[in-house]
Amino acid sequence: MPSSSSGATLLELDGITKSFGRVVVADDLSLGVSAGDLVGIVGPNGAGKTSVFSIISGDLSPDSGQVRLGGEVVTGLDAAARCRRGIGRTYQVPRPFGAMTVFENVLVAAQQGARMHRRASYAWASAVLDLTGLATEANGLAGNLGLLQRKRLELARALATRPQLLLLDEVAGGLTDPEVAQLAEIVAIVSADGIAIIWIEHVVRALASSVRRLLCLAGGKFIADGPPAAVLADPAVREVFLGTGVRSQAGDAAAAAGLAVEGLRVDDAADNGTWPA
Numbered sequence: 001m002p003s004s005s006s007g008a009t010l011l012e013l014d015g016i017t018k019s020f021g022r023v024v025v026a027d028d029l030s031l032g033v034s035a036g037d038l039v040g041i042v043g044p045n046g047a048g049k050t051s052v053f054s055i056i057s058g059d060l061s062p063d064s065g066q067v068r069l070g071g072e073v074v075t076g077l078d079a080a081a082r083c084r085r086g087i088g089r090t091y092q093v094p095r096p097f098g099a100m101t102v103f104e105n106v107l108v109a110a111q112q113g114a115r116m117h118r119r120a121s122y123a124w125a126s127a128v129l130d131l132t133g134l135a136t137e138a139n140g141l142a143g144n145l146g147l148l149q150r151k152r153l154e155l156a157r158a159l160a161t162r163p164q165l166l167l168l169d170e171v172a173g174g175l176t177d178p179e180v181a182q183l184a185e186i187v188a189i190v191s192a193d194g195i196a197i198i199w200i201e202h203v204v205r206a207l208a209s210s211v212r213r214l215l216c217l218a219g220g221k222f223i224a225d226g227p228p229a230a231v232l233a234d235p236a237v238r239e240v241f242l243g244t245g246v247r248s249q250a251g252d253a254a255a256a257a258g259l260a261v262e263g264l265r266v267d268d269a270a271d272n273g274t275w276p277a
């Protein structure tokens with residue numbers, strides 16, 4: 001069950017530093033996220049958003065600094081142990097077991113991640129499939145799903161682990177506006193249930209209208225943190241999006257593509273799906 005101590009600090013990053021060679025993805029980064037909060041992160045391609053998620057989830061070790069969950073240091077725990085402590089995440093490129101059914105994928109997450117036993121895990125997997133709009137796909141092979149359904153399954157697998165903190169990495173990437181709205185609706189329901197959510201998204205407009213607090217990561221630092229409208233109006237944030245603003249998905253994609261052209265990063269362009277054709 002999610003923590004009921006809404007308002008208490010659930011996640012703390014304390015002085016996190018991480019580089020890959022000369023690329024600094026986190027430069028003495030600190031962050032506190034309250035239980036039940038709904039927080040968005042934007043930032044140019046290659047800024048290190050996914051890496052920060054990996055440091056929180058245990059897929060990546062920081063060079064220095066601490067990750068705490070509910071006041072306990074989890075920096076030394078592996079991803080599986082952190083998952084059992086209540087950190088659930090999605091991956092930018094969905095990672096389903098393609099040869100298993102949609103239901104089996106979610107069942108594995110419930111049994112491994114949430115340590116649920118057979119009967120409870122079946123009921124929970126069904127509930128999660130209902131919530132994520134995948135009930136009619138339950139018996140199909142995960143490998144046969146289209147993009148929207150793969151994104152839904154990625155969300156379903158993370159939810160099935162019963163997180164208190166859910167990390168969403170570009171779950172809306174590549175989807176149409178109505179599809180993004182459908183996903184945002186699911187996120188709102190999950191949030192209303194008291195699960196803390198940190199949501200990274202390239203579709204800035206959808207993110208800004210969904211979250212209560214928005215951060216912008218650039219140069220290894222959070223250069224802005226506050227209500228979405230204030231963050232998007234911040235000159236420093238506009239600057240990293242090359243002055244094109246963050247008013248529309250197309251504008252954002254162009255801005256991010258522009259940054260990639262400047263050499264920050266181009267290798268995400270093909271897989272995050274928000275790039276114009």
Ligand SMILES: Nc1ncnc2c1ncn2[C@@H]1O[C@H](COP(=O)(O)OP(=O)(O)O)[C@@H](O)[C@H]1O
Nearest residue numbers: 020023025044045046047048049050051052265
């Ligand atoms: N495992 C890794 N090894 C080396 N470099 C990496 C690794 N993961 C990410 N990077 C680099 O770190 C930078 C940040 O990547 P990433 O966290 O994926 O950014 P974002 O999610 O903001 O686009 C990029 O330059 C990327 O190439």
Ligand SMILES: [Mg+2]
Nearest residue numbers: 049050051092
């Ligand atoms: Mg990323």
